[in-house]
Amino acid sequence: MIKKNVFDILDERGYIEQMTHPDEIKELFEKQSVPFYIGIDPTADSLHVGHFVSLMVASHMQKCGHKPIILVGGGTATIGDPSGKTDMRKMMTREMINHNVECIKKQVEKFVSFDGENAAIIVNNSDWLLDLKFIDFMREIGTLFSVNKMLSADCYKNRLDTGLTFFEMSYMLMQSYDFLHLYETYGCKLEMGGNDQWSNIIGGVDLIRKVGKSDSYGLTFKLLTTKEGKKMGKTEKGALWLDSTKTSPYEFYQYWRNIEDESVDTVLKLLTFLPIETINSLSSLKDEKINDAKKVAAFEITKLVHGEEEAIKAQEAANALFTGSGNLDNMPTVDLGDNKFVSIIDAIILAGIAPSKGQARTLVAQGGISLNDEKIADSAYMLSEKDFENGYAIIKKGKKVFFKLV
RNA sequence: GGGUAGGUGGCCGAGUGGCUAAAGGCGGCAGACUGUAAAUCUGUUCUCAUUUGAGUACGAUGGUUCGAAUCCAUCUCUGCCCA
Helix, strand or coil, X not given: CCCCCHHHHHHHHCCEEEECCHHHHHHHHHHCCCEEEEEECCCCCCCEHHHHHHHHHHHHHHHCCCXXXXXXXXXXXXXXXXXXXXXXXXXXXXXXXXXXXXXXHHHHCCCCCCCCCCCCEEEECHHHHCCCCHHHHHHHCHHHCCHHHHHHCHHHHCCCCCCCCHHHHCHHHHHHHHHHHHHHHHCCCEEEEXXXXXXXXXXXXXXXXXXXXXXXXXXXXXXXXXXXXXXXXXXXXXXXXXXXXCCCHHHHHHHHHCCCHHHHHHHHHHHCCCCXXXXXXXXXXXXXXXXXXXXXXHHHHHHHHHCHHHHHHHHHHHXXXXXXXXXXXXXXXXXXXXXXXXXXXXXXXXXXXXXXHHHHHXXXXXXXXXXXXXXXXXXXXXXXXXXXXXXXXXXXXXXXXXXXXX
């Protein structure tokens, strides 16, 4: 049942950032199927790239025989984790959270299996957090936390000058309690999360040790960042979502196709299941050739999230636009209905290329818009029959944003 | 509870009665250069109409004034200090 030690896989691919007990963790993976947990905050109705690495790790772990517990933070989301935030989050209603939990479940299913011997399970911490009695909780758990220690954690230190409420500070207690609960209920021995979760994770590990158990561990993985250290996955529209209605497979594909050279290796290792040898040879490509590696990365990553069919479509659309070969059918398409013969400005708005007419004009004035590969410099230009000669017109913003108008 | 400093465009941050749709930076978008990369340089970045123009906007509400982001009042939120 247990195959290769997943520790080596995670290590080799560079997932691991910090660990509480490296030797013990490795040994544990070796000798048994380890129930481990990864937490996800249901703050939106879709996961985004920030969760991607977690899901990949969960998948690797499960393939090596360990049991994933996906914890959805329905209870903690009512507070909001202060880590990395400059302001307190908006509080969410329970209805919103429940809706989000449902949506997230569907996406998680693409990465871990809920069948078989080491089937994954999904739990929601609202099931145990919402019924807690304040005094009992404080007597039992609150006494085991040192405020001095908590204040020295980065996630709180940074907030000291901008303000931090007690409400938010108790987030660490709850997340730690989650781990304790899962430890007791499912024998969960390991909490994993992004590196920004480090202080919350060691909080849980410490808590379990304080109640007298010594076999709890924590591990964090690398956050996806650009070489300037910014979080990866931000686009002009906000986050890069895993839900195809929020971020189309084509956009998703293009995001990875356009990543900076320096990130290719990381992205291939962290976000695909390609064998390490393949990745090494791909990312050793230099200069212009690195584009081949980016194509592979974009395809593989899109395939994981949206399935092979969508990945092929995205790839074909990209080929059609950038190399002239391939299939135009899969390009993002906007149906203008009966209003085909509108001004170029209106067409830009209708296609969703720019949000306002002013911006549309700026684009045209700066030479950023072309129609069927001809630059349109006149903002009064009206679309006409000849623009739809092939039954469609291709409108292009800059070099990379295309829409087919029909 | 007392004192004090504040709340400005996606973010940071100037601005203390008219020349302010509001400096500068970051971020975004486009152009040039390229490899659908990075770096760099240039332009642009509230909305509507574009020729000048109009509307909305500086925590909220009311007021003073020919005129307010700027002055006054009340409210509200936040930091810091004291208790």
